[in-house]
Amino acid sequence: MEDYVMSLDGIFLNSIKHDLHNKxxxxxxxxxxxxxxxxxxxxxxxxxxxxxxxxxxxSSSPRLHLTSVTRKNPQEPPMFCMLLxxxxxxxxxxxxxxxxxxRILEIAFECKDELDTTVHKSLxxxxxxxxxxxxxxxxxxxxxxxxxxxxxxxxxxxxxIYPGIKYVTPPQQDKINPFEINKDxxxxxxDNSNDGTLIYxxxxxxxxxxxxxxxxxxxxxxxxxxxxxxxxxxxxxxxxMWDAFNQIIKKINNNDFSYNIYLDENNEQYxxxxxxxDYLRSYSKKNYESPGSLFxxxxxxxxxxxxxxxxxxxxxxxxxxKIERNRKKVEKQRNELLNxxxxxxxxxxxxxxxxxxxxKPENHKLKVLNYxxxxxxxxxxxxDPRLNLSQNSQKFFKRYNKLKKAEEELHKLIxxxxxxxxxxENILYSIEACETIDDLDEIYNELxxxxxxKRKSKVKKEKEFKPDFITYISxxxxxxxxxxxxxxxxxLTFKTAKKEDFWFHAKNIPGSxxxxxxxxxxxTDDEYIEAAKIAAYYSKGKNSGTVEVDYTKKINVRKPSNxxxxxxxxxxxxxxxxxxxxxxIRQI
Numbered sequence: 001m002e003d004y005v006m007s008l009d010g011i012f013l014n015s016i017k018h019d020l021h022n023k024x025x026x027x028x029x030x031x032x033x034x035x036x037x038x039x040x041x042x043x044x045x046x047x048x049x050x051x052x053x054x055x056x057x058x059s060s061s062p063r064l065h066l067t068s069v070t071r072k073n074p075q076e077p078p079m080f081c082m083l084l085x086x087x088x089x090x091x092x093x094x095x096x097x098x099x100x101x102x103r104i105l106e107i108a109f110e111c112k113d114e115l116d117t118t119v120h121k122s123l124x125x126x127x128x129x130x131x132x133x134x135x136x137x138x139x140x141x142x143x144x145x146x147x148x149x150x151x152x153x154x155x156x157x158x159x160x161i162y163p164g165i166k167y168v169t170p171p172q173q174d175k176i177n178p179f180e181i182n183k184d185x186x187x188x189x190x191d192n193s194n195d196g197t198l199i200y201x202x203x204x205x206x207x208x209x210x211x212x213x214x215x216x217x218x219x220x221x222x223x224x225x226x227x228x229x230x231x232x233x234x235x236x237x238x239x240x241m242w243d244a245f246n247q248i249i250k251k252i253n254n255n256d257f258s259y260n261i262y263l264d265e266n267n268e269q270y271x272x273x274x275x276x277x278d279y280l281r282s283y284s285k286k287n288y289e290s291p292g293s294l295f296x297x298x299x300x301x302x303x304x305x306x307x308x309x310x311x312x313x314x315x316x317x318x319x320x321x322k323i324e325r326n327r328k329k330v331e332k333q334r335n336e337l338l339n340x341x342x343x344x345x346x347x348x349x350x351x352x353x354x355x356x357x358x359x360k361p362e363n364h365k366l367k368v369l370n371y372x373x374x375x376x377x378x379x380x381x382x383x384d385p386r387l388n389l390s391q392n393s394q395k396f397f398k399r400y401n402k403l404k405k406a407e408e409e410l411h412k413l414i415x416x417x418x419x420x421x422x423x424x425e426n427i428l429y430s431i432e433a434c435e436t437i438d439d440l441d442e443i444y445n446e447l448x449x450x451x452x453x454k455r456k457s458k459v460k461k462e463k464e465f466k467p468d469f470i471t472y473i474s475x476x477x478x479x480x481x482x483x484x485x486x487x488x489x490x491x492l493t494f495k496t497a498k499k500e501d502f503w504f505h506a507k508n509i510p511g512s513x514x515x516x517x518x519x520x521x522x523x524t525d526d527e528y529i530e531a532a533k534i535a536a537y538y539s540k541g542k543n544s545g546t547v548e549v550d551y552t553k554k555i556n557v558r559k560p561s562n563x564x565x566x567x568x569x570x571x572x573x574x575x576x577x578x579x580x581x582x583x584x585i586r587q588i
Contacts, residue, residue, distance in 0.1 A: 007211065007213050007271045007272045007273055008062075008063055008103070008127060008211075008272075009103065009204075009209055009210060009211030009213065009214065010098070010101045010102055010103055010208055010209020010210065010211075011209055011210065011211070011214060011248070011252055011274065011275070012211075012273065012274045012291070013098055013103050013104075013105060013127065013209075014098055014101065014209070014252055015252075015255075015257040015259075015274040015291055016064065016065055016105070016291045017096055017097070017098045017105055018255050018257070019065075019066070019290055019291055019292070020053070020064075020065075020066070020096050020105075020107075021096045023046065023049075023051055023066065024044055024046055024051060024053065024093045024096065024107075025046075025093055025094070025095070025096065026046055026047075026092060026093065026094075027044040027045060027046025027047075027051065027092065027093045028044065028045050028046070028090065028091070028092050029042055029043070029044055029088050029089060029090060029091045029092070029093075029109070030043040030044060030045050030050070031043040031089075032081060032084045032085045032088060032089065033071075033073050033077070033081065034073070034074075034077055034078045034080060034081035035071040035072060035073050035074070036056070036058070036071075036307075037078065037148075038056055038057045038058040038059075038132075038134075038148060038149070039054070039055070039056040039057075039058065039071075040054075040055045040056075040080075040081070040084065040123075040134055040148065041053065041054050041055075041067070041071065042055075042084075042088070044093060046093075051066050052066060052067050052068070053065075053066055053067075053107075054066070054067040054069075055123070055125050055134050056132075057125070057126075057132040057133050057134050057148050057149060058132070058303075058306070059129055059130035059132060060302075060306045061299050061302060061303055061306065062125075062127045062128070062129065062132035063127060063295060063299070064105060064125050064127075065291050065292040065295045065296075066290065066291075066292035067292055067295070067296055068292070068293070068296060069296050069300060080136075080146060080147075080148050083136065083145070083146055084123075084136065087111060087121055087136070087145070088109055088111060088121065088123075090111075090112070091109040091110060091111040091112075091121070092109065092110045093107060093108070093109060094108045094109060094110045094120070095107075095108040096108070099124075099169055100169065100172070100177060100208060101177050101178065101179060101208050101209040102169075102170075102208055102209060103126065103127040103128060103209075104124060104125070104126050104127070104169065104170070105124070105125050105127075106122050106123070106124045107122060107123045107124075107125075108120060108121075108122045108139055109121050109122065109123070109139075119138075119140075120138070120139035120140055121136065121137065121138060121139055121145070122136075122137050122138075122139040123135070123136055124136075124137060124167065126170065128170065131170075132149075133147055133148060133149045133151075133161060134147060134148040134149075135147040135148075135161060135167060137167045141166075142166050142167045143164065143165070143166055143167070144161060144162065144163055144164065144165055144166070144167050145163060146162075146163050147161050147162070147163075149161070150162045150163075158171065159171065172208075175205070175206060175207055175208040176189060176206060176207050176208065177207075177208050177209075178207045178208065178209060178210065178245070178249055179249065179253075183242055186241075186242050186245060187238060187242070189202075189206050189207075190202070190230060190233070190238055190241070193206065193230045194230065195229060195230055195231025196229055196230070196231065197229065197230045198226065198227055198228065198229060198230075199219060199222075199224060199226060199228050199229070199230060199233070199241065200212070200215050200216065200219050200226035200227070201215075202230060203215035203218050203219075203245070213271060213273055213277070214248060214273070214275070214277070216277075216279050217248070217275075217277040217278065217279050218241070218244040218245060218248060219244075219279075220277075220278055220279035221240075221243075221244035221247060221278070222237065222240040222241050222243075222244045223240065224237060224240070224241075248275065251275055252275075256275070257274045257275060258274065258275060258276045258287065259272070259273075259274055259287065259288040259289070259290065259291055259293070259294040260272065260273060260276065260285040260286065260287050260288070260294075261285060261286045261288070261294060261297065261298055262277075262280050262283045262284075262285050263283060263284045263285065263286070264283060267284070269298060270283060272294055272298055274291065304435075304436060304437065307437060308434050308435075308436070308437060308440055311437075311440055312431055312432070312434060312440065315431055315440075315443075315444075316428065316431055316432065318453075319424055319427055319428045319431065320428070322424055322452070323421055323424045323425060323428070326417050326420050326421045326424070327421065329417050330414055330417045330418060330421070333410050333413050333414045333417065334414065336406065336410055337407060337410045337411070337414065339403070340403040340404070340406045340407040340410060341407060342403075343399070343400050343403035343404055343407070344400070346396045346397070346399045346400040346403070347396070347397065347400040348370070348372050349381050349393075349396040350393045350394070350395075350396035350397040350400065351372075351393075352368050352370065352371070352372075352379075352381065353366065353368075353381060353389050353390075353392055353393040353396070354390075354393050355368075355371070356368045356389075357389050357390065361383055361389070364382070364383045364384075364385045365380050365381065365382055365383060366380070366381045366383055366389070367379070367380050367381075368381065419564070419567075422510075422567075423564045423566070423567065425510050425540075426486060426510040426511075426566055427443065427446075427447070427486065428510070429510035429511065429539070429540050430443055430484070430485040430486060430510075431443060433484070433512075433538070434484075435484070438468070439484050439485060442465075442484070442485050442487050442488070443485050443486075445487075446485070446486055446487050446565055450564065450565070465487065465491070467483070467484075467487070467488040467491045467492065467496075468484070468488075469481040469482055469483060469484070469488060469492060469496070470482035470484065470512075470538070470587070471587065471588050472530075472534060472582070472585050472586060472587050472588070473585075473586045473587075473588060474516060474523075474526075474527040474530050474531070474585070475524070475526050475527060475530060475585075476521075476523070476524050476526070476527050478516055478517055478518065478519065478521070478523065478527060479516070479517045480514060480515070480516045480517075480530065480531050480534055480585075481496065481497075481514070481515045481516075481517070482512050482513075482514050482534060482535075482538050483512045483513045483514075484512070485566075486564070486565035486566030487565055487566075488513075489512060489513040489565070489566045490559070490565050490566060492513050492515055493513050493515065493554065493557055493559075493568065494559060496515065497515040497517075497554040498517070498518075498554065499553065499554055499555035500518050500520060500553065500554070500555070501515050501516060501517050501518055501553070501554045502515070502516045502518065502523065502528070502531065502551055502552070502553060502554065503515055503551065503552055503553070503554045503556075503557050503570070504516070504531045504532055504534070504535035504549055504550070504551040505535055505539075505549065505550055505551075506535055506536055506539035506540070506541055506547050506548070506549055506550075507547075507548040507549060507550045507575060508548075509539055509540045509541050509547075510539065510540045511535060511536075511538055511539025511540060511541070512535065512538035512539065513566075513568075514531055514534050514535040514538065515554065516531040528551065528576070529576070529578060530585050531551070532549040532551060532576050532578045533578045533579060533580065533581055533582065533585070534582055534585065535547075535549045535551075536549050536578050536579070536580035536581075537580040537581055537582050539580065541580060542580050543580075544580060545579070546577045546578065546579055546580075547577070547578060547579075547580050548575055548576070548577050549575065549576055549577075549578055550570070550573045550574070550575050551573060551574055551575070551576070552570050552571075552572060552573035552574065556570050556571055556572050556573065557569075557570045558570065
C-alpha cells in the first residue's frame, strides 16, 4: 500500500530532525553498536540523559530515531562499527540538518584524531527504500570515509558510494522545495503541469518531501476529489489548493507535530504520520509523544517479522529440498519393492530346473512344463551359459532369497522415509508459524541436534531450554497451552501436562500440541470445542473451512523410543470437526 510505505517522507524527517536537534546537540558519543548488517546504534549522553540513536538502512524499514528498545549485538562487531568507534568515540554532536528537505539527514560531529587535532566528521543517512544507506564522510572535504553499503560502478553507473570519493547527493527529480516558493511559483507549477495530471499526483510529484499520505490530506482540505484533473480546476479551486498546501507548510514551520499511528477497521496498522490528518478521521489512532516512541511501537513487530522472513526463506527452501529428496527416495524404494514382490518367479524357475535336470537346454534356454500353472503351460527359463543346470537353479534360489530379505528391508526403509517426510513437514509448518527470532533459534537447535543442519556461529547455542507456550483461557477459566514447535510440543505434552489434562492435535496434518489444564475439574462442552478450535488454528489446516481434531487424555499419549521431537502415538481418542479460529477466546 503506497500510503503505508511512504509515511516517512521529508515532512516526517523534518520532525525527526527537530526532535534530535533538541535532544542531541552538544551531546557526547558514549558507545556505538551494530546489531544488524544494516543497522547502527549510537549511545549519546547529553544534559544528564542517555539517548540511543538508531539508524537503519534496511530496505524494508529504513529510518532514524531515538529508541528505547534493546537490541542484541553480535559477539564480534562488524568492520563498519569498528570504524565508527575509532573515529566517533568521545565525539560531540555539533549539528543536525536535513538536506534539500529530502529524506536525507546529516549529523555532524566534532572529533579528535590521533594527533589530538580537532576534526569534523558526519554521518549521512539516506532513506531511499532499497537504496537506503548510512554514509560516513569528512565534513570539510565531503570525501567518503566508508558506508554501511558500498555501491561500485558494477552496481550503479549513476552514483557510486565507496571510500575515497566525494559524497554527492542523490540525483534530484526536478521537484520544487516547498519552503522556497511563494504563491506565484505554486500557481506556475500548476500551469506547467499536464492537464491530465491528477491533483493527488500533482502534490507529491511536484514538491520535494511530500508523500502520497500527506497529498491525500491536502486534497481533503481543498474539498476536491483526489481524482480531479489539473485541467478541470477553476481559479477558485486553485486558490483552495494553495491554501491547503500553505496550511501544511505553516504547521511544519511552527513545529506543530503530532505523532500518530492510524488503525483500520480490523485494528491493523494502516500508516503513521507526524501531523493530524483529517481524511483518516474515521480511523482509530494511537498518539505518541515523540517520533522515537512511535517508531519503536510501529516497527518492533515489523522488524521482527522482516528478520524472521529473511532467515526463514532459506530454511524453507532447504526443508522443501529435503522433503522432495525423500519423496524421490520413497518412489525409488517402492519401485524396488515391486520388483521384490515379483520374486516368486525365481523360486519357480529354480524348482522347475531341478525337476528337469535330465533335459538338455537349447540356446541357453530351458523349455519346461510349468507345474505351478493350473493350465500347465510351457515356459522358457533363461540360463546363464557359464553355469550348469544345477548351478542355474541355485542362482535363482539365491535371487529369490535376496529379494525376500530386500522386501522386508524396503518396507522398513519406506517407513523410515515416510516418517522423515512427516517430520520435515512438521518442521516446515513450525518454521512458517514462527513469530519471534527465539522461536526460529529453537528450530535451528532442533535441526542441529537431529543432524539435519550444521551449527552456524550466528545461531546461539541452547544453554537452557525454557519453553514459552502460547496461552489462552477457556470460557470456564482453564488454561489452554499451545506449543510453538517440536521441542515445545514435547515439553508441553511430557513435562508440563498432567495425566488428567486433555491433549488436542489436528488429525494427520502438521500442527501444535494443545493441552487444556483441567485442574481435576470436569470440562464443559464449550471448552472442548475451544481447545479443538485452537489446535485447528495452530495447524497446517489453519486456512481450511473445517479441520478434524483428535483429542484424548494426556495419559493416553505416548512417545515411541527413539522417535523424533514432536512425534507421538495415542489411542482411545475422540475426534471433532471444528472451524480453525481463536476469535472470542482470551489470550494472555
